[in-house]
Amino acid sequence: MSAYRDEDPRLHGIKTKIRVVPHFPKSGREVLTFLGLAGIMFQDITTLLLDPKAFKDTIDLFVERYKGKNISVVAGIEARGFIFGPPIALAIGAKFVPLRKPKKLPGKVISQEYILEYGRDCLEMHVGAVEAGERAIVVDDLIATGGTLCAAMDLLERVGAEVVECACVIELPELKGRERLNGKPLYVLVEYLEV
Ligand SMILES: O=P(O)(O)OC[C@H]1O[C@H](OP(=O)(O)OP(=O)(O)O)[C@H](O)[C@@H]1O
Numbered sequence: 001m002s003a004y005r006d007e008d009p010r011l012h013g014i015k016t017k018i019r020v021v022p023h024f025p026k027s028g029r030e031v032l033t034f035l036g037l038a039g040i041m042f043q044d045i046t047t048l049l050l051d052p053k054a055f056k057d058t059i060d061l062f063v064e065r066y067k068g069k070n071i072s073v074v075a076g077i078e079a080r081g082f083i084f085g086p087p088i089a090l091a092i093g094a095k096f097v098p099l100r101k102p103k104k105l106p107g108k109v110i111s112q113e114y115i116l117e118y119g120r121d122c123l124e125m126h127v128g129a130v131e132a133g134e135r136a137i138v139v140d141d142l143i144a145t146g147g148t149l150c151a152a153m154d155l156l157e158r159v160g161a162e163v164v165e166c167a168c169v170i171e172l173p174e175l176k177g178r179e180r181l182n183g184k185p186l187y188v189l190v191e192y193l194e195v
C-alpha cells in the first residue's frame, strides 16, 4: 500500500525534501545493463532529515499506522533504517532491533545474504533479540529490488516472529521489489517513478 494515494497533505512536503542524485554511488554500466535501466537515481533522505517538520511528519505517519497494533518489534535495517526505526519504536512502545551488516554485532548472530541494485550484501541479527511469536515490522528508508527487505524478513521468520508489514519511506516501483515480498504487506509513503 502506498500512503501517497491517500493524498495526506504531509506527503507532498515529505516528497519535496528528498533529493535525487543521479549516478550515485556508481555509474555502474554493467549493473544498469543487467537491470535494463538508464541509471541509478539515488534517493537521498539526508535532505529530509534537515527539515524537522518533514522528518516529524514522516515518523508520525508510520506511528499513526502502527500504534495499537500489538507490535513488539521494530526491526531497522542498517544504515538508514536506523534513522527512522528508533523513533517509531519509542512512539509505539516496541523494542528496536538493529539488522546490521556483517561483523558489526558483538554477540551470537544469524546471517542472511542478499543481492542489491548495485552489489551483494548480508544482514545479521542478534540471537535472542526477538522471540518466537513476536509481532514485528521491518523499517527502512527505501525499497528498490526488495532483496534487503526479503533478507530482513527471513531473519525474523527464522526465529519464529511474525512480520506484520514492511514500512519504507520511498518505493521505486519500476524495480518491482514489492513483487519479491511473497505477498507480505508493504507500506510506503512516497513513490519515485522516474528510475
Ligand atoms: O530493495 P533493495 O534493492 O534491496 O535496496 C534497498 C536498500 O538499499 C539501500 O541500502 P544500501 O544497501 O545502499 O546500504 P546503506 O544504507 O548501508 O548504504 C537502502 O537503504 C535499502 O536498505
Ligand SMILES: Nc1ncnc2[nH]cnc12
Pocket: 040, 041, 042, 043, 044, 117, 118, 142, 144, 172
Ligand atoms: N536508488 C536508490 N536510492 C537510494 N538508495 C538505494 N538503494 C538501492 N537503490 C537506491
